[in-house]
Amino acid sequence: MTDALRRAIADPGSVHAASRPLTPDDVPVYSQAALDRAVAAERARVYAELGNDHFVIFAGDRWTVGHSAECRLSGHMHECDYHAAVARIATWHDPGRDGRWRIDAVDSEGLPSLVRADLPGDPPAAQGETP
Ligand SMILES: [Zn+2]
Numbered sequence: 001m002t003d004a005l006r007r008a009i010a011d012p013g014s015v016h017a018a019s020r021p022l023t024p025d026d027v028p029v030y031s032q033a034a035l036d037r038a039v040a041a042e043r044a045r046v047y048a049e050l051g052n053d054h055f056v057i058f059a060g061d062r063w064t065v066g067h068s069a070e071c072r073l074s075g076h077m078h079e080c081d082y083h084a085a086v087a088r089i090a091t092w093h094d095p096g097r098d099g100r101w102r103i104d105a106v107d108s109e110g111l112p113s114l115v116r117a118d119l120p121g122d123p124p125a126a127q128g129e130t131p
Contacts (some may be wrong), residue, residue: 002026046073054082054103055117061093065103085112 005026030038050069057064065083077083085106099122101114 002028054080055100056082056086056103056112056114057100058090058094058097060098063090081106081110082112085110088112 002025004020004022005028008022008026047069052068052070054068054071055066057066063086065080065086067077067080067082071077071080071082082103086103088110089112099116100118102117103112104115105113107113
């Protein structure tokens with residue numbers, strides 16, 4: 001980054017008072033590898049900020065999956081393995097399963113590994129076995 005660009009960023013009003021206008025040479029050029037690293041770092045920051053877990057909420061005979069930030073941003077949410085895994089076990093109603101669960105993994109048989117993740121204020125979980 002050139003001194004002229006640094007001054008223009010720090011004090012945009014100084015651009016008008018600059019002795020010369022900015023030129024393309026004032027703009028830094030980054031390698032594709034550096035840009036890829038910056039994009040990956042920003043993506044990781046967004047995932048960390050928004051949370052990158054999948055959740056499922058069972059309520060009676062209904063259920064809904066909350067997809068991870070990565071899944072939502074991928075454009076492939078309709079192909080989500082976590083959603084498909086929950087659909088495999090949601091074919092029957094289990095009252096002990098009602099509530100909110102984090103989907104930690106999908107096993108080799110395509111079944112979800114669930115960990116209870118009720119939110120404060122949710123009704124108390126029914127006593128029962130985990131799904
Ligand atoms: Zn998903």
